[in-house]
Amino acid sequence: MTSATGERRSGNGRAGRDPYDLPAVLDIAVAAFNDFGYEATSMGILAERLGTSKSAIYYHVSGKEDLLRLALDRALSGLEGLLALEGATTGHADERLRFVLRGAVRVLVEELPYVTLLLRLRGNTEVERQALARRREFDHVVSGLVDEARQEGTMRADVDARTTTRLLFGMINSIVEWYKPGGPITPDELAEDVITVAFDGLTTPSTPE
């Protein structure tokens, strides 16, 4: 028997297992959403993974969409918080951009399942559309940093600005599809690699002779 929060401790109403709190339910729900996709995850298999009944979930949240809303808010809060930090608001655009990109990698890794869910949205429901709007706003701010860095002259201007931003995000966002925390590469190394590849490219650096 695998229990998420340790052994039975009594104190609850029913069976011999710790009662779930909302964060624990959310963790397991988001993991399932990422495994199967949100739509393909039924409340039934969610209950199975939690080791409870379907209806028990409704004690903690008001429904399936509520789980999604809570999860997306967590991911978006992490990203939005990043933009409020000092490193993102002061200094040269080039430095601010690097700060935000490093930070984005950090948030992405720290909140991996939540950001993964966010990045796979399709916008079917109102909850999803609102989350997508917040995500676009984040993208928009970073896009502004790219523009500034180009005007500063530190960033190449022979590639369209929008294309640049999108390729940049494509690279970073792809991390959720393959990065495994606890693996051989640390989050800091990952952020460093992203900055290196993004700014300097894959070609062997020409050493001054």
Next chain:
Amino acid sequence: MTSATGERRSGNGRAGRDPYDLPAVLDIAVAAFNDFGYEATSMGILAERLGTSKSAIYYHVSGKEDLLRLALDRALSGLEGLLALEGATTGHADERLRFVLRGAVRVLVEELPYVTLLLRLRGNTEVERQALARRREFDHVVSGLVDEARQEGTMRADVDARTTTRLLFGMINSIVEWYKPGGPITPDELAEDVITVAFDGLTTPSTPE
């Protein structure tokens, strides 16, 4: 009334509309799968988009999963065909890699909805898992090219090879999420931009003085 294949031409059994053939059904199905997600797309709304009944779809395909299988096969065939071309098999690794990346962008744009569907798979069913296996095999071959280019010395070796490949694919695959054919940027320009950003990075090139 919007009709995909022109105006009514008679000749069918029931209503006054051209009969669908399989490719036409597939096109509309894949578009719907991409709009809502495969699981979230019901045969009912698929029929609605086709302007027919649910059961009419079953005249053309054996079921929902069959539509998915046909669509994924089309995307994968495009990518696999690319690896068989001469430019992908002869020459320096660096040149072959650039050829394949350019080609990947081309296939991605030409078969945009189909590749989009492929890149969003979660592996819930056997059909999806087999498609993912073929996709991994494609990735594996390109990954080999990256390895060769590093050994040739043309590609930087201070970033982990797997990480390099994944960031590269992340950048390219992200194209399906934002590229709109018929927009201001042509597929050739897009491929060129990808190669530029990937190999030379975003930093302003230092002009020899």
Next chain:
DNA sequence: TAGAGTCTACTGAACGATCGGTAAGTGCGA
């Protein structure tokens, strides 16, 4: 300290809606 009542955290059965898919019938051009 007994007993009544309250609260938390569920259980199990059932709901109407919708799912993918099937069966049988049919208008119409060849």
Next chain:
DNA sequence: TCGCACTTACCGATCGTTCAGTAGACTCTA
């Protein structure tokens, strides 16, 4: 008359959700 390309009607299964009930820990009163 044949058969292509559908049609309407319907199937059992599963969906997210609701509801009444309840075991056990806790609090309050006498």
